[in-house]
Amino acid sequence: MKISIIPYSAFVIPFLIGVVIMAVTCIIKYIRWIRMFDAAQRDVIRHNWFSWKTIPALWEMFREGLLHFRIIRKNAVLGIMHQAFALGWALLIVVGAIQSKNAIACMNQEQSITQLNTLIEQNGWYSFDKDKNIILNKRITYDEAGNKVHLHYYRPFYAAIFYNYFIHKEPASFRKAQAYADLMDGLLLYVFLGLTLALAKRLWSKSVGVRRKASHNLVDRVTKLSLWMIFPLRLISESITSSLYGNGGFLTKYLGSFLSPDIFQYFELVSWLSYSVVLAIFFISMPFTRYMHIFTELLLIWFRKIGMKESTRPTGYTRFELNACSRCGVCIEGCPIDKELDNHRIQAVYLIRGLRAHRREAKMKIIADNCLMCDRCVNDCPVGIDISSIRRMTRSKGSLDTIGNYSYIGTPRPFNAIGRIAYFGGCMSHLTPGITQAMQKIFEAADQKYWYMDRDRSICCGRPLRQQGFLNQADDLMCKNTEMIERSGAMMLVTSCPICYRSFKEEYNLKIPVMHHTEYIDLLLRQGKLNLKRDKRTVSYHDPCELGRGCGIYEQPRNVLNSVTTVRKIKEQKEESICCGFNLGNAVISIEEQTKIRDAAVRSLTAKPVDAIVTACPMCKKSFQHATDRYPVQDIAEVVAANLIKQDE
Amino acid sequence: MPDFGFSIKKTRSESIDNGSKQKYEELVRRVPSFKRCFQCGCCTATCSARQFSDFNIRRMHTLFRRGDADGLSEQLKKCMLCGKCTLVCPRGVNIRQLVISMRTILDNGEKK
Ligand code: SF4
Ligand code: SF4
Ligand code: SF4
Ligand code: SF4
Ligand code: SF4
Numbered sequence: 001m002k003i004s005i006i007p008y009s010a011f012v013i014p015f016l017i018g019v020v021i022m023a024v025t026c027i028i029k030y031i032r033w034i035r036m037f038d039a040a041q042r043d044v045i046r047h048n049w050f051s052w053k054t055i056p057a058l059w060e061m062f063r064e065g066l067l068h069f070r071i072i073r074k075n076a077v078l079g080i081m082h083q084a085f086a087l088g089w090a091l092l093i094v095v096g097a098i099q100s101k102n103a104i105a106c107m108n109q110e111q112s113i114t115q116l117n118t119l120i121e122q123n124g125w126y127s128f129d130k131d132k133n134i135i136l137n138k139r140i141t142y143d144e145a146g147n148k149v150h151l152h153y154y155r156p157f158y159a160a161i162f163y164n165y166f167i168h169k170e171p172a173s174f175r176k177a178q179a180y181a182d183l184m185d186g187l188l189l190y191v192f193l194g195l196t197l198a199l200a201k202r203l204w205s206k207s208v209g210v211r212r213k214a215s216h217n218l219v220d221r222v223t224k225l226s227l228w229m230i231f232p233l234r235l236i237s238e239s240i241t242s243s244l245y246g247n248g249g250f251l252t253k254y255l256g257s258f259l260s261p262d263i264f265q266y267f268e269l270v271s272w273l274s275y276s277v278v279l280a281i282f283f284i285s286m287p288f289t290r291y292m293h294i295f296t297e298l299l300l301i302w303f304r305k306i307g308m309k310e311s312t313r314p315t316g317y318t319r320f321e322l323n324a325c326s327r328c329g330v331c332i333e334g335c336p337i338d339k340e341l342d343n344h345r346i347q348a349v350y351l352i353r354g355l356r357a358h359r360r361e362a363k364m365k366i367i368a369d370n371c372l373m374c375d376r377c378v379n380d381c382p383v384g385i386d387i388s389s390i391r392r393m394t395r396s397k398g399s400l401d402t403i404g405n406y407s408y409i410g411t412p413r414p415f416n417a418i419g420r421i422a423y424f425g426g427c428m429s430h431l432t433p434g435i436t437q438a439m440q441k442i443f444e445a446a447d448q449k450y451w452y453m454d455r456d457r458s459i460c461c462g463r464p465l466r467q468q469g470f471l472n473q474a475d476d477l478m479c480k481n482t483e484m485i486e487r488s489g490a491m492m493l494v495t496s497c498p499i500c501y502r503s504f505k506e507e508y509n510l511k512i513p514v515m516h517h518t519e520y521i522d523l524l525l526r527q528g529k530l531n532l533k534r535d536k537r538t539v540s541y542h543d544p545c546e547l548g549r550g551c552g553i554y555e556q557p558r559n560v561l562n563s564v565t566t567v568r569k570i571k572e573q574k575e576e577s578i579c580c581g582f583n584l585g586n587a588v589i590s591i592e593e594q595t596k597i598r599d600a601a602v603r604s605l606t607a608k609p610v611d612a613i614v615t616a617c618p619m620c621k622k623s624f625q626h627a628t629d630r631y632p633v634q635d636i637a638e639v640v641a642a643n644l645i646k647q648d649e
Numbered sequence: 650m651p652d653f654g655f656s657i658k659k660t661r662s663e664s665i666d667n668g669s670k671q672k673y674e675e676l677v678r679r680v681p682s683f684k685r686c687f688q689c690g691c692c693t694a695t696c697s698a699r700q701f702s703d704f705n706i707r708r709m710h711t712l713f714r715r716g717d718a719d720g721l722s723e724q725l726k727k728c729m730l731c732g733k734c735t736l737v738c739p740r741g742v743n744i745r746q747l748v749i750s751m752r753t754i755l756d757n758g759e760k761k
Contacts, residue, residue: 397749405726406727406729408704409702410701427697427732428731428733431737456700458697460729462729468749470730582736584732584745587743587745589743590681591743
């Protein structure tokens with residue numbers, strides 16, 4: 001005869017309910033979002049869902065979902081906090097599962113009736129015969145026919161979670177039992193490290209290097225509390241059980257030794273029940289709070305890795321992005337609107353929270369509008385959420401965004417520029433003629449044939465409109481410029497404005513290479529087409545946001561500058577450069593506010609003694625010029641043009 | 650001669666019947682810096698759209714201020730939001746936001 005034995009006690013019920021509700025809610029949500037994917041995103045799934053990209057995707061899921069490398073790189077303490085929670089908890093589950101699997105396998109092997117009887121006596125296990133009758137007579141060894149009874153222990157998945165309660169005497173043949181128990185205690189300690197850091201962040205955020213932490217709503221806070229209570233309750237329960245039976249690892253045994261079994265036997269079940277209830281609270285609220293990010297982040301990494309992108313309007317992918325935000329608050333750290341303007345409501349974390357909760361559209365537009373689109377938060381976000389795309393679609397102007405408004409531009413005059421370089425100054429460069437003149441000088445000095453396509457008047461590239469949510473209008477302008485460039489037959493496009501540059505590169509679908517003038521000058525220098533003399537000044541270089549964070553052009557401008565002058569490293573450079581404040585991405589802040597942000601950028605650029613500020617954007621140049629008379633403000637092109645050695649001299 | 654919107658024509662005469670102060674107040678609420686405008690015309694002089702057409706941003710916002718909004722909505726669509734005007738304005742008027750706000754206000758008005 002076979003007797004089946006299963007660990008069970010009523011306190012597991014809340015836990016089970018919690019898990020089921022969480023699983024069902026998550027699955028329903030995910031299916032709904034996947035059905036909201038647009039055609040392009042569906043295509044990506046269809047073609048790429050399993051390909052060579054799978055391996056890097058899995059690695060990244062592990063690295064970012066559990067190890068949290070990106071947060072660690074931003075802020076080591078904060079990263080370790082996240083890692084301790086994620087990795088520690090995941091390992092507790094995985095190691096717990098292996099531990100319980102081994103223990104129960106040994107019990108199945110041993111077939112010890114004595115063990116069975118102790119287990120059942122101490123109330124953690126039920127045994128059934130083949131008709132599923134609960135066996136009350138515990139001392140059966142042989143059935144009526146005189147055959148030896150075969151014991152079969154089941155291992156429900158919760159055995160790993162409540163291991164210490166159900167297996168308080170490990171079978172003798174499970175030799176590594178103590179090692180596993182110690183390892184589990186070690187992992188619990190690791191989670192406690194995270195908990196301590198979280199507490200420190202809560203009480204005094206500066207202690208973990210966070211200038212301003214995200215403010216959370218009530219539901220989030222309750223759920224956080226339940227998360228924080230899970231681990232202490234687990235420790236208490238395990239210690240009590242250990243005081244009664246002497247099981248557990250170094251930590252629980254030690255703590256258990258302080259507890260008197262006579263008193264604490266009454267608290268054992270209560271304590272395990274509270275542990276189970278707290279787990280249930282956390283699981284049930286998880287899909288409705290920021291902790292939804294735990295699984296969503298993994299899926300998002302997968303989708304992104306196989307090539308999915310945000311579209312111009314909200315899709316299922318947007319839902320995944322919104323829900324993958326852990327509200328860690330990293331995006332607040334560098335935001336100039338937060339730092340300089342003391343506005344703590346518009347940062348990515350709040351935009352995302354509002355959108356996730358389907359807050360009123362008008363309200364969301366106000367939040368979405370007040371942002372420089374400087375991409376600092378996009379660069380910093382450890383989850384890699386495409387915040388600027390989400391912001392743009394929130395800014396969408398609906399009925400205001402009409403097409404056909406630009407018929408007055410007419411059909412651009414055809415120009416034959418075959419074999420030439422098309423030079424697009426951009427609207428802003430018209431306000432800084434120094435830059436366009438310098439570029440013309442450089443083209444001539446390097447003996448390059450060029451066509452200054454917007455010498456007299458310029459059609460805007462469309463990006464400022466796009467950033468404000470006028471997508472159709474932006475497309476209109478894009479068509480005009482594309483037509484003009486393609487009909488001319490130019491072989492390359494060089495532009496002086498990083499905003500246009502990013503637009504040409506990302507939004508236009510041009511068939512010719514596009515270069516910003518810093519890249520282009522760098523190329524000319526490497527080809528030896530320019531001869532420069534040294535400029536004795538020491539300068540600081542400002543990374544324009546659209547050029548640096550936007551397009552990743554950091555080295556070329558530095559190469560160019562290093563061949564003419566000495567560049568002084570500043571604290572906030574490259575990815576951390578501060579926006580000049582006059583970014584066209586923000587149409588709502590006043591000039592006074594822009595000025596405050598600009599001053600912060602200038603302060604950073606002139607923190608160490610320099611002779612001049614150099615940048616690579618007409619807009620930044622204009623902005624800084626208004627700020628200071630002490631330092632000359634120049635564009636890279638101007639610095640180069642001023643130090644050209646004429647070939648014939 | 651380029652038309653900077655100064656010539657004394659019919660447009661200079663304000664029609665009190667058509668005038669609607671409400672819209673202007675709404676605009677100033679949205680773009681407080683507009684109160685500072687002293688009608689210099691720098692915005693029009695630098696305007697990108699202006700280089701292709703008779704689009705005249707200074708006239709637009711002046712007409713709006715007077716409440717004379719006929720056909721303004723269509724005209725304003727010509728703006729490319731390039732931001733040159735905002736950068737040159739000596740009074741720090743946020744003209745890009747002004748354009749967006751005027752369009753929003755006019756659009757809402759039409760819908761009602
Ligand atoms: S947007 Fe990114 S950085 Fe900001 S809170 Fe969310 S996950 Fe953190
Ligand atoms: S893009 Fe820049 S201004 Fe906007 S929220 Fe991010 S950091 Fe702040
Ligand atoms: S003007 Fe320069 S710093 Fe300012 S937003 Fe543009 S690219 Fe960024
Ligand atoms: S430039 Fe400024 S002050 Fe001058 S008319 Fe235009 S908005 Fe008014
Ligand atoms: S933003 Fe509009 S009004 Fe201002 S200069 Fe550009 S096109 Fe003209």
